Amino acid sequence: MKIRYGENCAKKFQIIKYGERIYIDGIYITLFPAGHILGSAQVLLEKKDYKILVTGDYKTTLDKTSQKFELVKTNTLVTEATFGLPIFCHPRPIEETKKIINSLKSKPHSNHLIGAYSLGKAQRIISLLRELGYSKQIYIHGSMTKINNYYLSKKINLGKYIQVDKNNINSLKGEIILAPPSALKDIWSRKISNKIIGMASGWMNVKQRAKQKLIELPIIISDHADWNELTKTILDTEAEKVLITHGQEECLKYWCKKNGIDAEALNP
Amino acid sequence: MIHLTKLLESLTFTYSTNSKIELLVEYLKKRNIEEKGYTIALLTGNLSFKNIKKSTLLNVLKKELDNYLFEQSYDYVGDLAETVALIWPKKNISKKISLHKIILDLRNSIDVEHTILEYLNNLTSQERWAFIKLILGGLRVGFSSNLVKKSLAIYGNKKINEIENIWNGISPPYQSLFLWLEDKGNYPSIEISKTFSSFMLASSFDTKQIINIKETDEYFFEYKWDGIRVQIVAYEGKTIVYSRSGENITNSFPDIKVNSSKLLVLDGELLVGKNFLPFTFNHLQKRINKKKPSAAQLLALPAFVKVYDILYLNGEDIRNKKLYERRKILENWFSINKNYNLDISKLVKFYSKKKLENLYKKLPFIEGLMIKKKSSQYISGRKKGYWYKWKKDPKYLDAILMYAQRGHGKRSSFYSDYTLGVWSENTVIPIAKAYTGYTDNELNKIDRFIRKNTIAKFGPVREVKKELVVELAFDDAQKSVRHKSGIALRFPRISKIRWDKPASEVMNLEQIKKDLLITLN
Numbered sequence: 039m040k041i042r043y044g045e046n047c048a049k050k051f052q053i054i055k056y057g058e059r060i061y062i063d064g065i066y067i068t069l070f071p072a073g074h075i076l077g078s079a080q081v082l083l084e085k086k087d088y089k090i091l092v093t094g095d096y097k098t099t100l101d102k103t104s105q106k107f108e109l110v111k112t113n114t115l116v117t118e119a120t121f122g123l124p125i126f127c128h129p130r131p132i133e134e135t136k137k138i139i140n141s142l143k144s145k146p147h148s149n150h151l152i153g154a155y156s157l158g159k160a161q162r163i164i165s166l167l168r169e170l171g172y173s174k175q176i177y178i179h180g181s182m183t184k185i186n187n188y189y190l191s192k193k194i195n196l197g198k199y200i201q202v203d204k205n206n207i208n209s210l211k212g213e214i215i216l217a218p219p220s221a222l223k224d225i226w227s228r229k230i231s232n233k234i235i236g237m238a239s240g241w242m243n244v245k246q247r248a249k250q251k252l253i254e255l256p257i258i259i260s261d262h263a264d265w266n267e268l269t270k271t272i273l274d275t276e277a278e279k280v281l282i283t284h285g286q287e288e289c290l291k292y293w294c295k296k297n298g299i300d301a302e303a304l305n306p
Numbered sequence: 307m308i309h310l311t312k313l314l315e316s317l318t319f320t321y322s323t324n325s326k327i328e329l330l331v332e333y334l335k336k337r338n339i340e341e342k343g344y345t346i347a348l349l350t351g352n353l354s355f356k357n358i359k360k361s362t363l364l365n366v367l368k369k370e371l372d373n374y375l376f377e378q379s380y381d382y383v384g385d386l387a388e389t390v391a392l393i394w395p396k397k398n399i400s401k402k403i404s405l406h407k408i409i410l411d412l413r414n415s416i417d418v419e420h421t422i423l424e425y426l427n428n429l430t431s432q433e434r435w436a437f438i439k440l441i442l443g444g445l446r447v448g449f450s451s452n453l454v455k456k457s458l459a460i461y462g463n464k465k466i467n468e469i470e471n472i473w474n475g476i477s478p479p480y481q482s483l484f485l486w487l488e489d490k491g492n493y494p495s496i497e498i499s500k501t502f503s504s505f506m507l508a509s510s511f512d513t514k515q516i517i518n519i520k521e522t523d524e525y526f527f528e529y530k531w532d533g534i535r536v537q538i539v540a541y542e543g544k545t546i547v548y549s550r551s552g553e554n555i556t557n558s559f560p561d562i563k564v565n566s567s568k569l570l571v572l573d574g575e576l577l578v579g580k581n582f583l584p585f586t587f588n589h590l591q592k593r594i595n596k597k598k599p600s601a602a603q604l605l606a607l608p609a610f611v612k613v614y615d616i617l618y619l620n621g622e623d624i625r626n627k628k629l630y631e632r633r634k635i636l637e638n639w640f641s642i643n644k645n646y647n648l649d650i651s652k653l654v655k656f657y658s659k660k661k662l663e664n665l666y667k668k669l670p671f672i673e674g675l676m677i678k679k680k681s682s683q684y685i686s687g688r689k690k691g692y693w694y695k696w697k698k699d700p701k702y703l704d705a706i707l708m709y710a711q712r713g714h715g716k717r718s719s720f721y722s723d724y725t726l727g728v729w730s731e732n733t734v735i736p737i738a739k740a741y742t743g744y745t746d747n748e749l750n751k752i753d754r755f756i757r758k759n760t761i762a763k764f765g766p767v768r769e770v771k772k773e774l775v776v777e778l779a780f781d782d783a784q785k786s787v788r789h790k791s792g793i794a795l796r797f798p799r800i801s802k803i804r805w806d807k808p809a810s811e812v813m814n815l816e817q818i819k820k821d822l823l824i825t826l827n
Contacts, residue, residue: 059698115549123378123382124372124392125382125383126392127392127397170760224717224719225757227719243392244388245319245385246384246385246446249318252321254319254321271727287379289374289379292374292378293375295662
């Protein structure tokens with residue numbers, strides 16, 4: 039959090055391990071891995087015998103750069119719903135990553151500038167590229183360096199990466215370059231010559247969305263649960279009540295009711 | 307099907323026109339003749355299934371999908387094919403079913419809903435998307451019929467007008483076309499009545515040539531009407547109207563009717579107006595994209611054509627005759643055939659250079675003059691030295707940069723699309739949008755100005771401090787109720803960036819209206 043939001047982003051910090059049960063004001067609190075990004079957590083709240091689980095952002099798909107999602111049974115489930123529409127069914131991340139490798143094979147002189155969030159997504163893409171045997175250095179936008187270094191300190195293999203700077207930006211050729219989505223159309227990216235613009239995001243699933251953003255290489259990879267994961271998790275947690283927040287609440291609510299589960303949209 | 311799917315997908319995510327053409331040409335090189343033909347038909351909107359409507363597909367969906375979830379998803383995605391492709395529960399790997407087989411299956415189906423269902427269940431998600439595009443059209447891959455014809459010309463190393471000339475006479479799967487393109491067959495012969503003859507075009511007139519022109523008697527002068535170029539083909543009581551690129555636009559203009567038993571082909575400018583007096587281009591625009599104009603529109607905005615050339619008469623090709631001969635034939639035809647929606651475009655007479663220049667300055671409603679060599683045959687394309695267009699000098703106006711948006715293609719990281727305004731009371735109100743006219747260097751500088759002076763963002767649009775003054779060039783100004791300013795500029799473009807001029811010195815709207823609209827009344 040300090041790397042991302044600055045040293046003073048909270049008044050007080052308290053480190054809690056996954057699975058460690060702490061007691062505050064009559065409530066027991068336990069954190070469980072959410073599988074979203076490194077260190078992400080679901081929060082279980084317990085009072086007497088009643089359990090409330092808040093998933094936060096999560097995914098159940100395996101990801102080498104993050105702890106594995108842990109299923110927790112609960113009475114009430116507060117779930118995210120970023121991709122709470124049945125059209126969202128994420129393809130296999132490794133297959134999607136192959137698109138970058140294949141494009142690079144057919145256009146070996148083009149730079150492949152891929153938009154990816156600096157925290158989590160960028161490291162996951164690098165890790166997936168390594169899994170596919172891509173061993174060359176990968177160039178990254180300055181906003182990613184600290185986070186990459188942190189992942190490295192947690193023993194996550196990212197191979198060799200180099201920050202794009204004034205000295206090398208003009209001479210890049212046939213490289214993979216990762217940058218936050220906001221930098222794709224910014225002055226920063228102008229100096230990168232002969233480039234193919236890609237974007238790694240769950241939203242790339244919808245072609246017209248990718249087209250609006252003038253993306254040439256859409257990579258459908260998300261750190262959020264897709265429709266099947268969302269609905270399966272609801273069933274697996276055995277929750278009798280579901281509160282839905284952050285995203286497409288209505289369809290998930292409808293689905294819960296159709297399956298005999300009490301559900302409400304929780305609008306903060 | 308998998309190849310077509312990949313092509314459509316690549317086209318969707320390719321933004322440069324040349325790269326799109328390259329993709330299609332590469333595709334044509336590899337596919338078999340049926341696949342090529344049906345793909346071309348699909349891309350040009352000429353593939354249809356008489357037994358399938360949108361409702362046919364919706365029926366299938368209603369039976370198979372949860373309606374609420376489908377409706378919500380469709381609402382979110384906004385594209386039927388894509389929604390179905392994504393929401394359909396079956397996941398498959400491609401069975402590589404051929405495009406030709408799918409088309410035959412659909413055409414010959416006795417229970418088409420069942421056939422559609424079978425295919426939806428057997429195709430991959432991406433193929434499903436292409437499949438629905440195939441049966442319902444509405445591709446949204448950003449590839450016009452013109453570009454398809456251009457690609458075909460490149461593929462077969464032929465001239466584009468050779469393709470345009472036969473395009474309306476051939477039909478899917480275009481076997482004769484491909485045999486000819488691949489040098490395996492003759493130039494396709496088509497029914498003469500389906501001919502579209504590529505237009506003869508004019509080059510820009512350089513005013514230095516005026517001396518030569520006026521001192522000889524070799525040229526006709528005509529008004530350059532501000533409408534759209536059309537070709538009227540009439541035979542056996544039927545009338546077809548083609549646009550400049552050979553698109554059949556008859557349905558949009560049912561008011562253009564010519565009665566001729568044998569083939570007659572006329573060339574002219576389509577306008578809207580009454581008593582052969584044209585309304586503004588804005589009015590015409592309301593009719594151009596209407597596939598089926600309403601009775602009210604036909605009454606309020608009747609179309610007519612100012613005819614200036616004739617290509618066929620009584621089934622005979624007269625394009626080899628000289629312009630003055632064709633003109634005589636045209637005038638003869640007009641004297642016999644009275645028509646309420648056709649008018650002959652009169653020749654402009656003048657007796658001295660001075661008179662010509664005076665006349666040229668005063669042209670109302672008209673883009674400029676056409677200058678045509680009397681001895682010219684009707685030759686497709688732009689033949690130097692035959693026809694000239696002499697456009698009126700542009701008018702100018704200073705305006706203030708208000709909003710900016712990023713452009714497309716190679717300009718996609720630059721703020722290149724501008725909304726410009728002028729003073730009205732104490733605020734600036736929009737008067738025009740402009741996207742062209744600056745150099746790369748200027749664009750760079752304006753882009754920097756915009757990034758430094760942004761005061762608000764609305765999605766992709768930035769509002770900037772009202773400080774930068776730009777000189778706009780435009781062809782004409784017209785009254786408009788659609789625009790807040792009450793004035794519409796024709797073809798506005800940027801002529802100069804006035805870094806030196808303070809925004810406070812820009813004229814106010816009331817004054818501009820007084821100056822510009824004076825000629826209108």
